[in-house]
Amino acid sequence: MPLTLLHNATTLVTMDAQRREIADGALTFDGQEILWVGRSEDLPLHLAAEVTQRIDARGKLVLPGFVNTHHHFYQTLTRVIPAAQDAVLFDWLKILYPIWAELTPGDVQISTQLALTELLLSGCTTSSDHHYLWPNGSRLDDQFEAAERVGVRFHGARGSMSLGESAGGLPPDRVTEPEAAILQDCRRVVESFHNPRRFAMRRVVIAPCSPFSVTPELMRESAALARSFGPGMNVHLHTHLAETADEEAFCLEKFGYRPGDYAQELGWTGDDVWHAHCVHLNQPEIENFAATRTGVAHCPTSNMRLASGIAPVRAMRDAGVAVGLGVDGSASNDGSHLLAEVRQCLLLQRLGLSLSKPLGNPKAMTAREALEIATLGGAAILGRDDIGSLAPGMAADIIAFDLNALTYAGGAVHDPVAALVFCQPQPVDLAIINGRLLVKEGVPLNIDLPTLTDNHNRAARALLVRAGRI
Numbered sequence: 505m506p507l508t509l510l511h512n513a514t515t516l517v518t519m520d521a522q523r524r525e526i527a528d529g530a531l532t533f534d535g536q537e538i539l540w541v542g543r544s545e546d547l548p549l550h551l552a553a554e555v556t557q558r559i560d561a562r563g564k565l566v567l568p569g570f571v572n573t574h575h576h577f578y579q580t581l582t583r584v585i586p587a588a589q590d591a592v593l594f595d596w597l598k599i600l601y602p603i604w605a606e607l608t609p610g611d612v613q614i615s616t617q618l619a620l621t622e623l624l625l626s627g628c629t630t631s632s633d634h635h636y637l638w639p640n641g642s643r644l645d646d647q648f649e650a651a652e653r654v655g656v657r658f659h660g661a662r663g664s665m666s667l668g669e670s671a672g673g674l675p676p677d678r679v680t681e682p683e684a685a686i687l688q689d690c691r692r693v694v695e696s697f698h699n700p701r702r703f704a705m706r707r708v709v710i711a712p713c714s715p716f717s718v719t720p721e722l723m724r725e726s727a728a729l730a731r732s733f734g735p736g737m738n739v740h741l742h743t744h745l746a747e748t749a750d751e752e753a754f755c756l757e758k759f760g761y762r763p764g765d766y767a768q769e770l771g772w773t774g775d776d777v778w779h780a781h782c783v784h785l786n787q788p789e790i791e792n793f794a795a796t797r798t799g800v801a802h803c804p805t806s807n808m809r810l811a812s813g814i815a816p817v818r819a820m821r822d823a824g825v826a827v828g829l830g831v832d833g834s835a836s837n838d839g840s841h842l843l844a845e846v847r848q849c850l851l852l853q854r855l856g857l858s859l860s861k862p863l864g865n866p867k868a869m870t871a872r873e874a875l876e877i878a879t880l881g882g883a884a885i886l887g888r889d890d891i892g893s894l895a896p897g898m899a900a901d902i903i904a905f906d907l908n909a910l911t912y913a914g915g916a917v918h919d920p921v922a923a924l925v926f927c928q929p930q931p932v933d934l935a936i937i938n939g940r941l942l943v944k945e946g947v948p949l950n951i952d953l954p955t956l957t958d959n960h961n962r963a964a965r966a967l968l969v970r971a972g973r974i
């Protein structure tokens with residue numbers, strides 16, 4: 505394997521145990537694994553002798569790649585649909601379900617490629633995607649194929665919906681699946697794609713959609729299936745939880761529990777589970793999540809876009825809950841810019857701890873804590889010990905931003921790390937995933953952006969034609 509040296513970084517943010525930020529930083533990696541991290545001038549002689557490739561990071565801020573823990577890639581095809589622009593979650597879903605019912609395998613592939621490319625250019629090197637409706641023969645296989653083309657580390661969450669309108673659920677019956685078929689396909693995709701080893705590029709997550717679109721039986725059986733593979737297989741569980749006040753009312757009325765208590769009752773707590781949103785957890789539910797090491801994917805832009813509320817991330821972190829960051833589905837963001845999401849995370853926590861206490865607190869979230877949530881936080885809730893920091897033995901998932909960008913002027917002089925979060929988010933300058941250089945000087949090396957965008961937009965128009973919307 506060729507030994508690569510990345511050196512001369514203005515600052516290298518390690519996110520290691522000491523949270524070192526190294527001025528004039530450097531690192532070496534051999535294939536997929538980081539061997540050494542330190543100051544450029546301290547490169548050991550035996551490594552210097554073996555270097556075959558050099559990357560000059562002068563003027564750059566270097567960090568571990570960001571981890572996206574919640575998304576619905578297919579929704580890039582239905583961004584900004586006029587009827588859904590100003591709706592709350594349940595109305596928004598009812599407008600969009602009939603369009604999503606027309607998705608094809610080709611739509612799943614092109615939207616996966618587009619969303620992952622967008623994420624990559626925003627500094628994301630690992631992403632999960634929660635895909636929960638599979639019409640017209642589409643399969644998780646389509647996503648793994650597309651993800652491999654982009655080169656981002658991918659945790660495909662095999663989602664599902666089984667509780668249709670006729671049974672008291674929210675989605676139309678035709679986008680739901682029989683529960684036996686769901687469980688059978690979950691087993692198939694784990695056996696076909698899941699790699700539990702360190703540096704894995706593919707993992708499978710079992711992920712029924714939400715309390716209002718699946719039965720309690722499917723939740724229980726999904727958990728049993730994931731755990732039946734054994735702890736060494738590291739098959740995780742994911743769903744939406746406590747996203748809106750409507751959902752809280754639904755859970756109380758239909759199941760007799762608040763959402764966090766419902767999750768506990770179903771066996772959906774533990775270090776192999778992470779829930780998206782958790783806007784409406786109360787203090788006892790937060791403490792239970794901390795005690796059971798249950799993870800949370802915080803999606804600030806989506807929570808603002810759908811007027812869902814402010815997730816109590818400060819209270820969660822103070823209680824010891826593992827929190828990662830997610831951009832959420834493209835039709836409720838309507839973007840996949842993970843660095844922008846880091847900024848939203850900082851700003852939203854400062855705005856207020858809850859709607860009943862509207863006065864903000866500028867100390868509620870620092871730039872460095874927001875970056876930690878986007879790196880180490882995401883790695884922890886996905887169950888990975890090989891990503892999220894730059895240290896020997898970790899994966900070579902490395903990003904860099906150009907501090908000479910107009911928007912960082914001034915800020916980069918005073919505090920380059922904080923400038924990345926406080927100033928207007930920029931596209932990534934350099935991205936390396938699993939030791940492969942994928943973005944250089946802001947340009948993706950393996951993707952033709954105009955062709956990708958054009959193909960995607962053609963698919964988006966065709967989808968609306970099939971749904972009878974245009």
Ligand SMILES: [Zn+2]
Nearest residue numbers: 744780832833
């Ligand atoms: Zn979501």
